[in-house]
Amino acid sequence: MFTEAIAAFAPRLPLAVAYSGGADSSALLRACAARWPGQVHAVHVHHGLQAAADGFEAHCRSTCAALGVPLVVAHVQARHARGQSPEDAARRARYAAIAEVALREWGDGGPRDVALAQHADDQVETIVLALSRGAGLPGLAAMPAQWEQGGLRFHRPLLQVPGAALRAWLAAQGAAWIEDPSNADTAYLRNRIRAELLPVLERLFPAFRSTFARSAAHAAEAQQLLRGLADQDLQATGIPPAIAALQALPRARQANALRHWLAEAHGTAPSAVQLAELLDQIDACRTRGHRLHLKVGAGFVRRSGALLGWYNPALSS
Numbered sequence: 001m002f003t004e005a006i007a008a009f010a011p012r013l014p015l016a017v018a019y020s021g022g023a024d025s026s027a028l029l030r031a032c033a034a035r036w037p038g039q040v041h042a043v044h045v046h047h048g049l050q051a052a053a054d055g056f057e058a059h060c061r062s063t064c065a066a067l068g069v070p071l072v073v074a075h076v077q078a079r080h081a082r083g084q085s086p087e088d089a090a091r092r093a094r095y096a097a098i099a100e101v102a103l104r105e106w107g108d109g110g111p112r113d114v115a116l117a118q119h120a121d122d123q124v125e126t127i128v129l130a131l132s133r134g135a136g137l138p139g140l141a142a143m144p145a146q147w148e149q150g151g152l153r154f155h156r157p158l159l160q161v162p163g164a165a166l167r168a169w170l171a172a173q174g175a176a177w178i179e180d181p182s183n184a185d186t187a188y189l190r191n192r193i194r195a196e197l198l199p200v201l202e203r204l205f206p207a208f209r210s211t212f213a214r215s216a217a218h219a220a221e222a223q224q225l226l227r228g229l230a231d232q233d234l235q236a237t238g239i240p241p242a243i244a245a246l247q248a249l250p251r252a253r254q255a256n257a258l259r260h261w262l263a264e265a266h267g268t269a270p271s272a273v274q275l276a277e278l279l280d281q282i283d284a285c286r287t288r289g290h291r292l293h294l295k296v297g298a299g300f301v302r303r304s305g306a307l308l309g310w311y312n313p314a315l316s317s
């Protein structure tokens with residue numbers, strides 16, 4: 001399964017592999033370096049978060065030297081904002097650091113494609129986590145196999161490969177990797193899902209990796225349609241949206257348009273309760289003197305004349 005996934009992977013060359021030193025990215029790096037000799041780079045992100053980070057970097061340096069793969073190390077200090085998980089903050093900081101390395105170190109003729117080693121088990125964990133917090137379609141769509149950011153194209157070529165297949169391949173190569181101690185830390189829900197839930201799913205639904213992935217793909221497709229609809233509706237309502245134009249839309253379309261407006265213009269997301277309250281208020285807002293002022297996401301939505309507006313008092317002071 002792993003070798004088939006590598007054979008089917010068709011990035012632009014040269015290619016960079018995001019290499020943590022862990023099992024998954026070690027397998028990806030070795031397989032890519034063997035498939036495209038002299039055309040593969042590695043990038044390692046040193047997280048100031050863990051005491052062990054220096055050891056990870058040293059391991060990556062010696063492996064890359066042995067493989068003849070040029071390695072760049074980027075240092076980040078990921079701090080998470082309130083309401084953001086430390087893992088999310090680390091992930092965002094990591095992708096931004098990789099994009100910066102690409103600009104600074106690789107330059108013209110250097111890699112523009114970057115491969116990440118998330119696999120089918122990671123995808124299932126992402127879907128289960130999304131379900132557990134009542135996520136909508138964007139969350140259920142889970143991780144995309146490809147996206148663009150900072151002028152780079154990121155790929156996840158292993159999303160159909162079970163984690164065990166990667167480790168089996170690596171062990172057969174006699175290759176060493178680092179076991180990140182935080183992967184066994186049961187304080188992280190993701191690790192408990194991996195250790196406790198995945199074995200049960202395996203027993204009850206042996207095809208769960210591919211069926212869950214299919215559901216995620218359906219969600220991603222539906223989300224694309226909703227995005228298109230929100231774009232159309234926001235063209236009609238304007239940005240920020242006019243209250244009367246919102247009222248002309250069915251409630252579910254108002255909700256969809258409002259979610260997109262808040263996410264794209266303000267980087268914030270309403271809770272289900274906040275959105276329901278906002279929709280009720282918009283519906284009730286039929287007279288000139290009607291006030292509207294509600295906590296929404298990380299700030300407030302208020303009426304300003306014929307329009308809605310969003311502000312965050314912490315940012316505007």
Ligand SMILES: Nc1ncnc2c1ncn2[C@@H]1O[C@H](COP(=O)(O)OP(=O)(O)OP(=O)(O)O)[C@@H](O)[C@H]1O
Pocket residue numbers: 017018019020021022023024025026043044045046047094115116117118122180183
């Ligand atoms: N410190 C890092 N430097 C570079 N790339 C990283 C780093 N951490 C993670 N990645 C990339 O992001 C992918 C997903 O990261 P995640 O933290 O979910 O997995 P991981 O447990 O670190 O994976 P691996 O077994 O490859 O170490 C990794 O497979 C790797 O390609």
